[in-house]
Amino acid sequence: MNINAPLKKGRKYDQVVAGAREVFLKEGFEGASVDQIARDAGVSKATLYSYFPDKQALFMAVLTSQCMQQSDEAMGIEILQQPVPEALYSIARSFLGYLMSDFSVQVFRVCVAESARFPDLGRAFYESGPQQALDQIASYFASEKVQQDLTIDDPYLAADQFLQLCRADMLLRKILNVETDVSDEAIERIARETVKMFLARYRR
Amino acid sequence: MNINAPLKKGRKYDQVVAGAREVFLKEGFEGASVDQIARDAGVSKATLYSYFPDKQALFMAVLTSQCMQQSDEAMGIEILQQPVPEALYSIARSFLGYLMSDFSVQVFRVCVAESARFPDLGRAFYESGPQQALDQIASYFASEKVQQDLTIDDPYLAADQFLQLCRADMLLRKILNVETDVSDEAIERIARETVKMFLARYRR
DNA sequence: GATGAACTGAACTGGTCGGTTTATTCATGA
């Protein structure tokens, strides 16, 4: 594991990254202190600095590895074999479930906050998260199975619209810490209404 | 002007806030130093601290005043008197125009970033921005004029969907610093497609 | 031109931070 670790071996690499992830996601880049990270990781500062040249490198390593991980939750093949309306509903549900998770919200907050100071970060996050989702759904929309039921000229536009409808106002409220708990019924309702609107627009 | 200034009078109040706005929006809360703010505002640090008890108070003052300001760009009455499809298009255009502005994006970034550390901030931003837009459009959807042409059972849900469709992927790309310039044609296209989908769903 | 409040600039305090160094401990394996 960690075949492409940055230049150094050592058994505590994962510990360092885990501690850094925890602190960075909670405190942001400027808010997190290296001492706190080392303490949280159960590692000495010297050890930490033997793995990473500076705080920025550690930050980027954590976030990009985190971004890589997020796109793993792909659409299962079993979803795609359902009839189109049911498949759309399942996709909306699973997408929303991920988006509303505390973890996803924290990563999003930090990436948005620091994307001005770390230009690479915003891009890395976008390409490994939102972009992936867009691509997957667009290619699903372009598939024969879907095109039998729907008329979609521009699959990317349609995918964008579909995902945008999923991200309802409640996601923004959660991101802004206005409303932290969201009921399952609310999520189901958004998914239902998303599919309803989408079918109204694209059904053959 | 500034009838409800915080406890102190003084001629340089606006200067201080203006400088603080500039620096906070560019650097975030932790990233901005008080010395830099004072320098940018053309004011001594002592003067700054005679207006505001500490850095946090200054930060909140800047952001909340900024939030108040953002909802001033209401829908003009002339828009609402257009036929419904044209009105929807105009609303989408003006909403998108504001959302895509550098200023709006900067405020959003900072509010998202600090909403975990400043719980009041996220709420203040939400209520004075997104919430206002939602309310305005929902009440428009509930109006007789609209209900003649469209069947909208839940105006808030519909308003949420409409605004969500406007916030297309390109907004996320701008927020994440992936793509800073967006063409007018792209904006127009999103507005057009938003109205198209919305009418397909709700047209009587 | 005198008065007083607002403002200035610069120095200062106490503290934190990122990063380095050093002396020491611990584990492994030959």
Place this chain on the structure above:
DNA sequence: TCATGAATAAACCGACCAGTTCAGTTCATC
């Protein structure tokens, strides 16, 4: 048993930062 290299704790450095203080300057008003 000893050597090697990884890990540690703690002290340390220079820089920066929030906030205070104060002697002196500006400015509006009378």
